[in-house]
Amino acid sequence: MPNYQLDHLDQLEAESVHILRETAAQFQNAALLFSGGKDSIVMAHLAAKAFWPAKIPFPLLHIDTGHNFRETLEYRDAFVEKLGARLVVGLVQDSIDKGRVQEEKGPFASRNKLQTVTLLDTIEEHKFDACLGGGRRDEEKARAKERFFSHRDEFGQWDPKNQRPELWNLFNGKYHPGEHFRVFPLSNFTEMDVWMYIQREGIELPTLYFAHEREVFERNNSLLAASEFIPLLENEKPSRRTVRFRTIGDITCTGAVESQAANLAEVIAEVAAARQTERGTRADDKRSETAMEDRKREGYF
């Protein structure tokens, strides 16, 4: 008697594929949020598999702070081309120019928070009724509470105290005009699962994820990449070090770790031994105890 057991990566893949197909079926106009980070790359890879041999039935949506690593944009464009997908870009710069948001000032300025407005404006402009996000529940304590199908009111807000029950494989994507959903196909992946899946699937990643030499400086116990987007404080002296990134987002708040891990196997070994969470290097989460929840309530990714 065969035992019909699935390896845990196959179980996770089957679940994500189910969610992606359900999104295509339940919504009129969904988009896949693509940041160029590993989670959104894995999500797009899963979407390509879910709809094979057809193309992904959603455009990729990049909310672009303008403060990017060069490598991210290069990767994004090549990736979109390879998938044959459509790319929609929402520019934070446009929101600033239109006076929708105020650029933060000073050496700690970040456009991370401003992204929410650009995201919500882009959703409204294109009438997206669902946005697929690469968020995982193991990332952060507020994310650990989120449903696969997460409802947003007409202001784009999340109400964590009043989420819809979500049972079994049944998802309720019903909404009123002006409301939308965020859908998280990778909810049950852990950081380690993502890396193991990348390895198993042979997914190519931006070079930023592997050890390379770069000018970095220390701030708030994080190593930040020296760039034209971050003014240095007096005591901050960039130096050349061998680093890699565990997550990739806006350049002003993505911390690097010192590492010699130059290939996937070495990165996985490091992740397994890590004593810090990957978001431990994200300056945006350090602003307060419930920084993530507060941003998510307002409509953040």
Place this chain on the structure above:
Amino acid sequence: MDLLRFATAGSVDDGKSTLIGRLLYDSKSIFEDQLLAVEESSRRRGDAVVNLALLTDGLRAEREQGITIDVAYRYFATPRRKFIIADTPGHIQYTRNMVTGASTADLAIILVDARKGVIEQTKRHAFVSNLLRIRHLVVAVNKMDLVDFSEQVFNDIVASFHDFASRLDDVADITSIPLSALNGDNVVEKSKSMPWYRGSSLLYHLETVYTGGTSNHVDARFPVQWIIRPLSQEHHDFRGYAGRVAGGVFKPGDAVTVLPSGFQSRIKKIHLPGGAEAPEAFPPQSVVMTLEDEIDISRGDMLVKANNPPRNSQDVEAMVCWFSQKPMEPRGKYLLRHTSRETKAIVQELRYQVDVDTLHKKEGVPSLGMNDIGRISLRTANPLFHDSYRRNRLTGSFILVDPGTHETVAAGMVV
């Protein structure tokens, strides 16, 4: 690697979140920055000890009130197994979130405060777990440090739980463990304070308990979720039926019947995500099937085998948990979501409400209110291809959605 999904259950403040925090901490699944953050918050709040419940109680409102409001999902692995934990709220007001967490679990840890014993909320959660067909139960008698680690207290609680559980249906095993979540006794390591306890630690039990999964591998059920028609040069005539196998095993060459049309065909190929061909498909795989004949199939249809069809009817008997503040309306109309199907449904009759304290049936009640459980009969606008929930969790479950507010107002399990 083998995967076990489990949920916590039990009354408010029995120590569920503290236990999960302790389990994560003692199994070294907590990162330094997470621990630092929790230590820091505990200090700011003036807690006497590091409050490990803060590892899962992540929402602002939860941290302010010191209770769990919504289910938190946490993940950890040991060399033996990988775990997905749903830490659920004990407060009766949030029962629907407990049900959410429990619906995908294979095992439930039911916490009991050693000072309070088995109370109504303990029974409610045990009953809900049983209704959802979680067949493996752990009775974790917590806060043993507050009752002098007394064997007598433990034995009395275990006896009273078993007394209640004898009225539950089809439980595979009940394991009772005396614990102190606060101090870690019997969580990961065996406790020195309770030498009278001969059983294993909670973690060891979780690592070794045999559950065999909950999937049905007998009755072939394939709800069609999405039609794949690339219309590209290369795949010009490709027409694939995408979905997640809900029961049984399908193989290329198998004769299948399409519901509701009744058309018959054979499976040409089974493709895994990405296109690789597979010799068979079984739950919980997501696949794409192609058939030998071109027939009209759409989302909500189901592929089955002719010699083993599901029930096919517009009249359904079910147990429901009511979630909404708005009570169930007699003859109320709702949207019903079942597998990949959606149809309208009307409540024909409320047969009885279950008294969760005694498990007695209360007949003649006018309606079900929030958190009530009862048995109803439904009439649907279109036939449902279903099995009893007992036979198949996926083809025997449904949700009801309020057509006006779009809220999910109930979960149903077909009798």
